[in-house]
Amino acid sequence: MDRLKLPERLNRLGELAYNLWWSWHPEARALFRKLDYSLWNRVRHNPVKLLHEIAPEKLAAAAQDPAFRRQVDAVFKRFDEDLADQHTWFATHFPELVNTPMAYFSFEFGLHNSLPVYAGGLGILAGDHCKEASDLGLPLVGVGFMYPQGYFHQRLSPDGWQQAVYEQLNYDDVPVQRATGPDGRACVIRVPLNARDVCIAVWRVQVGRVPLYLMDTNIEDNEPWDRDLSARLYGGDQELRIQQEIVLGIGGVRILRALGIEPAVWHANEGHSAFMMVERIREFVEQGLSFQEATERIRATTIFTTHTPVPAGHDVFPFQLIEEHFSHYWPQLGLSREEFLALGAHHEPWGEGFNMTALALRLSGYRNGVSQLHGEVSRKMWRSVWPDVPDEERVPITSVTNGVHVPTWVAPEMDRLYDKYLGPDWVERHDDPALWERVLEIPDDELWAVHQQLKRKLMSFIRERARRQWIRGEVTPEQVLASGTLLDPEALTIGFARRFATYKRATLIFRDLERLKRILQDPWRPVQIIFAGKAHPADEPGQQLIHQVYALARDHGFGGQIAFVEDYDMHAARYFIQGVDVWLNTPRRPHEASGTSGQKAALNGIPHLSILDGWWAEGYNGANGWAIGGQPEETNSDPEVQDEIDAQALYRLLEEEVVPLYYTRDRDGVPRGWIQVVKEAIRTCAPRFSARRMVKEYTERMYAPAARACLQWRPSEQSG
Numbered sequence: 001m002d003r004l005k006l007p008e009r010l011n012r013l014g015e016l017a018y019n020l021w022w023s024w025h026p027e028a029r030a031l032f033r034k035l036d037y038s039l040w041n042r043v044r045h046n047p048v049k050l051l052h053e054i055a056p057e058k059l060a061a062a063a064q065d066p067a068f069r070r071q072v073d074a075v076f077k078r079f080d081e082d083l084a085d086q087h088t089w090f091a092t093h094f095p096e097l098v099n100t101p102m103a104y105f106s107f108e109f110g111l112h113n114s115l116p117v118y119a120g121g122l123g124i125l126a127g128d129h130c131k132e133a134s135d136l137g138l139p140l141v142g143v144g145f146m147y148p149q150g151y152f153h154q155r156l157s158p159d160g161w162q163q164a165v166y167e168q169l170n171y172d173d174v175p176v177q178r179a180t181g182p183d184g185r186a187c188v189i190r191v192p193l194n195a196r197d198v199c200i201a202v203w204r205v206q207v208g209r210v211p212l213y214l215m216d217t218n219i220e221d222n223e224p225w226d227r228d229l230s231a232r233l234y235g236g237d238q239e240l241r242i243q244q245e246i247v248l249g250i251g252g253v254r255i256l257r258a259l260g261i262e263p264a265v266w267h268a269n270e271g272h273s274a275f276m277m278v279e280r281i282r283e284f285v286e287q288g289l290s291f292q293e294a295t296e297r298i299r300a301t302t303i304f305t306t307h308t309p310v311p312a313g314h315d316v317f318p319f320q321l322i323e324e325h326f327s328h329y330w331p332q333l334g335l336s337r338e339e340f341l342a343l344g345a346h347h348e349p350w351g352e353g354f355n356m357t358a359l360a361l362r363l364s365g366y367r368n369g370v371s372q373l374h375g376e377v378s379r380k381m382w383r384s385v386w387p388d389v390p391d392e393e394r395v396p397i398t399s400v401t402n403g404v405h406v407p408t409w410v411a412p413e414m415d416r417l418y419d420k421y422l423g424p425d426w427v428e429r430h431d432d433p434a435l436w437e438r439v440l441e442i443p444d445d446e447l448w449a450v451h452q453q454l455k456r457k458l459m460s461f462i463r464e465r466a467r468r469q470w471i472r473g474e475v476t477p478e479q480v481l482a483s484g485t486l487l488d489p490e491a492l493t494i495g496f497a498r499r500f501a502t503y504k505r506a507t508l509i510f511r512d513l514e515r516l517k518r519i520l521q522d523p524w525r526p527v528q529i530i531f532a533g534k535a536h537p538a539d540e541p542g543q544q545l546i547h548q549v550y551a552l553a554r555d556h557g558f559g560g561q562i563a564f565v566e567d568y569d570m571h572a573a574r575y576f577i578q579g580v581d582v583w584l585n586t587p588r589r590p591h592e593a594s595g596t597s598g599q600k601a602a603l604n605g606i607p608h609l610s611i612l613d614g615w616w617a618e619g620y621n622g623a624n625g626w627a628i629g630g631q632p633e634e635t636n637s638d639p640e641v642q643d644e645i646d647a648q649a650l651y652r653l654l655e656e657e658v659v660p661l662y663y664t665r666d667r668d669g670v671p672r673g674w675i676q677v678v679k680e681a682i683r684t685c686a687p688r689f690s691a692r693r694m695v696k697e698y699t700e701r702m703y704a705p706a707a708r709a710c711l712q713w714r715p716s717e718q719s720g
């Protein structure tokens with residue numbers, strides 16, 4: 001921040017650029033856009049980079065412009081009020097807990113594309129959680145990683161093979177600052193790793209009121225191989241992974257101690273951070289408690305959220321790796337080797353090893369899946385952790401359904417519409433279902449016009465991106481066409497954008513190509529599909545799927561009506577979930593634990609066309625979108641059979657319901673029946689699948705009782 005050279009009068013813009021608060025306040029975004037619109041687009045909405053690169057004359061002119069200065073003042077008035085607000089929801093409901101920090105650990109955080117330390121839904125959920133915690137006034141503190149190379153950028157070769165491009169992050173262009181301890185010095189801690197110590201530096205990211213601490217091993221005190229430990233998200237082998245998890249879990253606890261932060265509540269977002277629980281037990285044992293007593297204490301204050309039923313999504317480490325890294329450690333817990341290994345014991349379907357999810361389930365007192373259906377599936381899946389529990393319903397795993405941070409994901413154009421028809425305070429009240437009844441009062445033609453505008457914006461985003469790649473000579477003419485430049489803003493547009501994990505079945509819609517072609521190429525009622533998404537670099541089948549989709553995007557026979565847009569990230573996601581007509585989701589049930597992209601789409605008036613899995617199994621009401629195939633209990637045990645059933649159901653829905661409804665227009669060209677579905681999607685989904693509802697639920701059901709438990713024995717903890 002110190003390196004920014006800003007005119008006196010615009011001095012505080014630097015502070016704003018370094019607080020991600022700007023990203024979910026449209027009036028703050030507008031300031032940066034106004035400074036230099038074309039640069040704003042070139043730097044992909046990164047205000048830190050913008051302030052570095054902007055011409056000094058432009059800044060000087062803005063500083064002289066009274067209208068701009070008034071706007072700056074208004075933004076800072078709001079900013080200062082927000083950050084100092086003493087009457088937040090949390091302070092009003094839990095006044096006794098406002099000074100008890102709550103730690104939230106996650107391997108990834110998706111806050112904004114300018115800070116690329118996320119891969120997909122899990123990270124974006126963590127980012128949304130922090131933003132909402134800030135809005136509600138929770139004393140939350142995030143802990144994660146600063147990956148200098150982040151997650152990869154995706155390029156496709158002309159024949160459709162994914163290429164992973166890693167970019168070294170320039171820290172000057174990222175809204176991070178070195179975190180300092182109570183003594184004001186940069187904070188560096190040590191963590192023992194396999195007979196050596198690794199030093200960890202800490203960066204601070206400000207998310208409204210919520211600080212996020214990101215660990216980084218790329219410092220001079222470390223050996224070269226340790227400097228690369230935190231280079232990449234989800235890169236490397238199991239040895240690197242366990243070391244990253246030790247740094248996150250054990251290092252994370254030590255960082256908070258070094259920073260002088262004493263959390264009352266500890267939330268592990270997925271099993272990657274479960275060593276945090278072990279480290280807290282070690283601390284108590286060091287203070288004189290028995291392992292049993294220590295475990296009871298940490299359970300009472302630990303929340304664990306599991307995020308996937310897909311076996312590959314759970315870390316299982318070979319015993320040998322555990323021995324190498326923990327044989328010096330388990331004596332400090334007062335445990336034998338067998339006792340320690342038993343903490344990570346599990347049954348099918350993994351074979352031998354130390355299971356991080358089983359560890360987290362055993363050591364946390366509050367455990368949840370991320371939708372009702374996923375809760376059920378998790379109780380079944382993890383039953384063996386509680387051999388004495390008589391039946392599945394009583395396995396102690398509950399569910400808190402995911403939601404999305406509404407101010408982050410709502411399109412500015414929809415925001416203005418909601419301002420007008422729900423009231424200018426709609427954002428403050430957005431988890432109140434009664435508020436959303438007023439959506440029915442929005443005139444159909446006005447809603448339709450706003451949607452058309454967002455759709456054109458998506459298409460021009462796609463076109464401009466292709467144009468820039470073309471100018472730089474990065475793509476062949478065929479690739480320009482495959483990336484969506486032939487898309488027609490008048491045609492019904494289906495969006496499918498998410499990670500290319502095989503269970504998401506991106507190619508389900510291609511099972512019967514002739515039938516699909518008839519649907520897409522109806523001259524009176526054309527349909528087009530836009531795809532986007534990355535496959536993990538080690539996921540061969542996922543890359544095969546991308547290859548297949550790309551082959552059809554390049555296929556002359558489909559006439560450019562199937563598009564694949566490269567390098568899906570939060571920036572691209574905003575355009576997608578605001579600008580297509582219908583959001584397609586075809587996971588192999590029950591593998592989609594929740595899914596959140598459909599929630600973002602619904603908030604913007606884009607109905608969901610989805611298998612009844614994850615959040616949609618509880619979100620669908622018969623009128624707010626479409627359900628592909630049957631109820632969850634009707635799932636066939638043979639996936640091949642189920643694929644066929646689902647594909648047939650999808651074609652039938654498109655042919656008989658979705659396409660006809662979209663193209664049934666009245667005399668002024670407005671699809672009245674379609675708008676009914678749009679309004680119903682907004683009305684029912686926006687309040688319920690918001691991060692606000694979600695964070696309130698975590699707070700009331702878990703954080704508050706856990707914090708109270710902690711306050712009961714805090715004095716003794718602090719005397720130790």
Ligand SMILES: *Cc1c(COP(=O)(O)O)cnc(C)c1O
Nearest residue numbers: 120121498569570573595596597
């Ligand atoms: C919301 C989001 C996701 C999550 O999508 P799912 O529906 O959970 O598959 C993934 N990536 C990005 C960039 C997103 O914005």
